[in-house]
Every structure is written in structure tokens, then in C-alpha cells.
Amino acid sequence: MKKQLVAFVCSVLCCTAGLAQYAEVYPSNWWVGMKWNKVQLMLYNDYDEFNQETVRITYPGVKIEKVHKVENGSYIFVDVSIAATAKPGNVSIELISGGKAHVVSWPLKSRTPGKGTTFAQGINSSDFIYLLMPDRFSNGDPSNDRIEGMKDQTLDRDSIYHRHGGDFAGIINHLDYLKDLGVTALWMTPVIENDMPERTEHGYAFTNHYKIEPRFGGAKMYKMLGQELHKRGMKLVQDAVYNHVGVHHFTVTDPPMKDWLHQWPSFTQTTYKDQPLYDPYAAEVDKRKMLDGWFTRHMPDLNQDNPFVANYLIQHALWCVEEFGVDGWRIDTYPYNDLDFMNRCNKALMDEYPKMTMFGETWVHGVAAQAYFTRNKTNTAFKSNLPSVTDFQTNLYGIIPALTEKFGWTEGVNKLYSTLAGDYLYENPMNNVNFLDNHDKSRIYSVVNEDLDKQKMGIGWLLTTRGIPQMYYGTEVLMKGHTNPDGWVRLDFPGGWKGDSKSAFTKDGLDDREIEAQEWTKKIANYRKSSSAIKTGKLMQYVPDDGLYVYFRYDGKQTVMCIMNTSDKAKTVEFSKYPEMTKGIKSVKNITGEQPTEGDSFLVEPKQMMILELVK
Numbered sequence: 001m002k003k004q005l006v007a008f009v010c011s012v013l014c015c016t017a018g019l020a021q022y023a024e025v026y027p028s029n030w031w032v033g034m035k036w037n038k039v040q041l042m043l044y045n046d047y048d049e050f051n052q053e054t055v056r057i058t059y060p061g062v063k064i065e066k067v068h069k070v071e072n073g074s075y076i077f078v079d080v081s082i083a084a085t086a087k088p089g090n091v092s093i094e095l096i097s098g099g100k101a102h103v104v105s106w107p108l109k110s111r112t113p114g115k116g117t118t119f120a121q122g123i124n125s126s127d128f129i130y131l132l133m134p135d136r137f138s139n140g141d142p143s144n145d146r147i148e149g150m151k152d153q154t155l156d157r158d159s160i161y162h163r164h165g166g167d168f169a170g171i172i173n174h175l176d177y178l179k180d181l182g183v184t185a186l187w188m189t190p191v192i193e194n195d196m197p198e199r200t201e202h203g204y205a206f207t208n209h210y211k212i213e214p215r216f217g218g219a220k221m222y223k224m225l226g227q228e229l230h231k232r233g234m235k236l237v238q239d240a241v242y243n244h245v246g247v248h249h250f251t252v253t254d255p256p257m258k259d260w261l262h263q264w265p266s267f268t269q270t271t272y273k274d275q276p277l278y279d280p281y282a283a284e285v286d287k288r289k290m291l292d293g294w295f296t297r298h299m300p301d302l303n304q305d306n307p308f309v310a311n312y313l314i315q316h317a318l319w320c321v322e323e324f325g326v327d328g329w330r331i332d333t334y335p336y337n338d339l340d341f342m343n344r345c346n347k348a349l350m351d352e353y354p355k356m357t358m359f360g361e362t363w364v365h366g367v368a369a370q371a372y373f374t375r376n377k378t379n380t381a382f383k384s385n386l387p388s389v390t391d392f393q394t395n396l397y398g399i400i401p402a403l404t405e406k407f408g409w410t411e412g413v414n415k416l417y418s419t420l421a422g423d424y425l426y427e428n429p430m431n432n433v434n435f436l437d438n439h440d441k442s443r444i445y446s447v448v449n450e451d452l453d454k455q456k457m458g459i460g461w462l463l464t465t466r467g468i469p470q471m472y473y474g475t476e477v478l479m480k481g482h483t484n485p486d487g488w489v490r491l492d493f494p495g496g497w498k499g500d501s502k503s504a505f506t507k508d509g510l511d512d513r514e515i516e517a518q519e520w521t522k523k524i525a526n527y528r529k530s531s532s533a534i535k536t537g538k539l540m541q542y543v544p545d546d547g548l549y550v551y552f553r554y555d556g557k558q559t560v561m562c563i564m565n566t567s568d569k570a571k572t573v574e575f576s577k578y579p580e581m582t583k584g585i586k587s588v589k590n591i592t593g594e595q596p597t598e599g600d601s602f603l604v605e606p607k608q609m610m611i612l613e614l615v616k
């Protein structure tokens with residue numbers, strides 16, 4: 001009784017004050033003219049029970065197909081279909097009980113113009129992605145650093161796990177810096193609300209899918225960031241998490257039904273072992289633990305077999321792209337998801353946005369393992385439709401050993417060479433996203449023991465090998481740090497806060513080495529922008545010779561020769577050793593050095609990388 005009185009009072013007050021509605025509706029709005037025109041609405045009302053109510057919509061072109069009453073009376077699911085003839089406007093959803101109707105308003109908007117041209121453009125090998133953590137890049141608006149009522153009230157830049165105040169406004173202020181650096185696409189760790197009590201800096205524990213993190217500036221500023229990127233010809237990548245949510249998500253604290261989450265008799269963590277998913281000798285129990293175990297105690301596992309969960313997640317993905325003008329989609333913890341669900345979800349996005357691309361995080365071991373999760377040329381029973389993956393193989397078994405191991409039959413740069421040879425398994429390896437480091441990995445400058453030459457070689461490789469390069473914020477100015485704990489690889493970008501003693505944006509306070517790395521990145525990334533061979537051409541690699549690794553990027557118009565001398569001795573490079581690629585050269589443009597290379601052979605110093613455009 002009391003509950004109902006509160007509900008009544010609230011509905012009256014809220015309607016008159018224009019505040020929260022009688023029930024929340026997810027997705028919070030939709031559009032006319034979407035391919036996905038059968039929408040499953042989740043209505044949630046934590047102070048009343050829907051079991052008594054009937055639902056009515058009288059809006060031209062919007063029809064209720066089915067109403068689902070579920071175990072928890074605080075939820076009701078309503079399937080609606082939206083006819084092509086429906087007009088944009090506010091749909092009134094009436095919830096009728098005992099002759100009384102509560103009305104919930106659900107906006108139906110006209111579609112965002114520019115699909116495929118100014119948003120949902122897809123990310124491809126012509127792009128250069130910059131990954132940053134919004135809390136750690138730049139604080140453009142100190143008024144949103146702490147939000148009253150949110151559980152994490154920390155604000156302490158001296159702690160690696162407390163909030164630091166970075167936000168969308170700070171990023172917008174520095175988009176020109178990124179553009180000058182040669183970046184074409186921005187990927188941020190998740191921007192969805194994480195109203196968790198602690199460790200909220202990473203963003204992977206969503207608590208309300210339809211709320212953009214207010215400490216970053218909320219939906220309004222997120223939309224503005226997308227617009228500011230597009231104004232500069234840059235793209236927006238959103239980080240999506242389907243596998244789990246934060247333990248404080250309302251669907252966890254008050255689940256719609258018993259099997260909304262994967263439940264275990266006692267807490268069971270995922271094994272983090274992807275092998276059982278494709279291993280011909282796997283035990284079923286290992287597969288179940290991998291897929292259905294919880295990511296951590298604070299991140300429960302969503303049951304994507306449950307069609308209500310699946311719809312909730314798919315619709316959220318579509319909603320984000322249309323609402324915020326997203327161009328590319330990064331999918332967290334890809335192998336932990338139900339893979340049939342992932343195929344459905346990817347398909348829904350690609351059906352709605354044909355140019356849209358997505359790349360999944362595949363922190364797995366071996367090309368064969370990684371290929372399983374993306375489009376490939378193998379004959380496994382399960383076929384993934386995922387266009388692209390974060391290439392952990394060219395990282396773990398590629399560039400890292402190339403820069404840190406002594407050359408050997410299977411060691412050093414031979415590993416990079418061998419890993420790339422495995423590309424025959426992928427349908428299109430040009431879609432793979434390469435990286436030197438990210439928010440979960442030790443920073444490359446620390447991995448190479450703060451050796452500037454090796455850092456430059458890594459960056460040179462990243463920007464010229466096949467695929468899509470992704471740089472982690474600060475790698476261009478030698479930010480360092482080892483994981484364990486991972487907070488040390490998530491430090492503040494220099495110059496992002498008022499009063500910082502040095503600034504990567506203005507170069508104030510940067511030392512010579514930091515400036516050298518930054519200029520090197522800028523030079524190659526901007527050259528890349530103009531090079532068809534690097535952006536879309538083919539790759540030919542030659543068998544490494546005592547630490548000297550030579551590869552070419554080429555197409556009908558251009559040939560680019562990339563030379564990595566990973567050894568500690570100077571090496572002589574002879575053009576005649578690579579006749580297929582060097583035949584008929586008239587001149588050479590040295591992209592990385594000041595002097596043009598003359599003659600038929602030349603010397604490459606230890607730990608040096610050279611990029612030459614061969615003019616034929």
C-alpha cells in the first residue's frame with residue numbers, strides 16, 4: 001500500500017516537475033526508419049509492481065506485439081513494432097491498473113543524418129587509433145570531478161586507483177594535438193556510467209547502460225566529442241562490454257529474472273582459458289567455467305542465452321551508434337562471451353550500419369587461437385563473423401620479442417616474422433589492430449628498458465606493418481610503467497591538468513628524448529596518411545638475417561621499404577637482395593632520415609629503423 005502511494009505521489013510530482021518518469025524505459029528512445037524496427041522495451045520501476053497492470057499504446061504506427069510479465073514484478077518487457085509510416089514524436093506508454101493509468105513517455109526520433117558518411121564510417125587500415133583513458137588524459141572541467149550521490153567520491157591524483165578528474169571537455173581541448181600527431185580515430189576505455197564504490201577509473205563495470213558517465217561530462221559532452229572529432233575528419237570508437245556488468249548495476253541488485261545472470265552454487269570465476277572453446281580434446285566443464293564464470297566478484301556474468309538479455313545488449317549497441325555517432329566498435333573480453341550471441345549482435349550492427357566495423361579483444365595465445373574468434377579460412381564448426389581483432393599475437397609473439405630478445409632461430413625478430421606468416425588463417429589480416437601497449441599491458445618504454453632507439457623502432461613498425469595501428473596515450477612521449485598493479489600504466493598524460501610541470505601538448509618541460517619520440521611518431525604517422533602502400537597495400541616480408549628484418553609495403557603506385565636492424569651491430573643492406581621489390585628503382589626518398597640513401601647498398605646502425613620510399 002505504502003509502495004503504491006509513493007508511486008502515485010511520485011508519478012504526479014515527476015510528471016509536473018518533468019523529472020524521472022513513473023518507470024524507466026530502456027532503450028530510452030528509438031528512431032523511425034531503423035532496420036531494427038521491432039524493439040523490446042524494458043520498463044523498470046523500483047517502487048511498484050507491474051504484475052497488476054495492462055499496457056496500452058495508441059500511437060499511429062507503433063503497435064504492441066507482446067507483453068512479457070517476468071518473475072520480478074518491478075520489470076515488464078513490451079515488444080513493439082514500429083511501422084515505416086510512423087512519425088517522430090513522444091509515444092505514450094500507458095500502464096493501467098484498477099482504472100488508473102500511469103503514462104510513460106518514450107521518444108521516437110527521426111534518424112541521425114549521415115549514416116556511413118559522417119558516422120558509422122567503420123575503422124580500417126587507413127586509420128591510426130589513439131587509445132586513452134578519459135579519467136587520465138585531461139581535466140577540462142573540474143566541476144564534474146566528483147558527482148554528489150555517486151558511490152566513488154575519491155579525487156586524488158596521487159593514488160593510481162582514485163579518480164583524477166579527466167573528462168570529455170579535456171579531450172576536446174586537445175583534439176588538434178591528436179590530429180597533428182597523425183591520429184585519425186579515438187578509442188576511449190568505456191564511457192558508460194560506472195557507479196561503483198571503488199576502482200572506477202577503468203570503466204568496465206557498467207551500472208546503467210543508458211547513462212554516459214557524468215564525471216566525463218555525460219551524454220551532452222559525449223555527443224559534442226563525437227561532433228568535434230567528425231569536424232576534424234576523425235572517427236569515434238566506443239568500447240563495448242557485453243560479457244559482464246558492475247555488481248551495482250540495477251539488473252544485478254534487482255534482477256528481472258533468476259537467469260538474467262549466470263549463477264553458480266558458490267562464487268565461480270572464469271578460468272580465463274579460451275582453449276576449451278576450440279580444443280578438440282576439451283572437457284565441457286572447462287568450457288562452461290570459461291564462458292559462464294564471473295569475470296571478477298565485482299563483475300557478474302550476463303546470461304546471453306536469455307533472449308531478454310540478448311535484446312537488451314543488442315539494442316544498446318544500436319542505440320549508442322545512432323545516438324552518439326559512433327564509427328567503430330571495440331568489444332571487451334571477446335572470448336568470454338557466448339559466441340553465437342556475439343555473431344547475432346555483430347550482424348545487427350552491420351545490418352543497420354553496413355560500413356560499421358568492430359574489433360574484439362582477443363588476449364589469446366597463438367594465431368590459430370586468435371583466428372577462431374574472427375573471420376577466418378578454417379573449417380571449424382563455429383564461424384565467427386567478427387571483422388577484426390586486437391592483434392595480441394603480433395604483440396606478444398611479434399614486436400615485443402623482436403625488441404627484447406636476442407636473435408635466434410625462433411627468437412627475437414624471427415618471432416615477429418613467423419607470427420605474420422600465420423596470417424594465412426585470417427580472412428583479412430589487414431583488419432587486425434596492432435599495438436605496442438594498452439591499458440592492461442606494461443608500457444612499451446618500460447618493456448624495452450627505456451631504450452629510445454627500440455621505442456622508435458617499435459613505433460616505426462606499428463605505423464608501417466599490415467593492419468590498423470593503435471597507440472596508447474603517452475607512448476609518443478615515453479610514458480612508462482609496469483603492470484601489477486595495472487594502475488602504474490594508467491598515469492596522467494603530461495599537460496592534461498592545470499599546473500602540470502610538463503606538457504606534451506606545448507612541449508614545455510619535455511626532455512630531448514621525449515620530444516624526439518613525439519616528433520618521430522608525428523613524422524611517420526603523417527607520412528602514413530599520404531601513403532597508399534602502407535594504408536591499403538600488400539605486405540612482403542623477407543626471412544630475417546641475423547637480426548636484420550626487411551619488409552615492403554606496396555601497391556600499383558608505390559613501394560615502401562622498411563628496415564629494422566634489431567641487432568646490436570651495424571648491418572649492410574643491399575637492394576639487390578630484394579629483387580622483386582627493388583627492381584627498376586630510380587631514386588630513394590628516406591622518410592626517417594635526413595640524408596637520401598645513395599648507391600646500391602648502405603649501412604643501418606644498430607637498433608635503427610629506416611623507412612624508404614622507392615621511386616621507380
Ligand code: CA
Pocket residue numbers: 139140141142143144145165166167215
Ligand atoms: Ca573533470
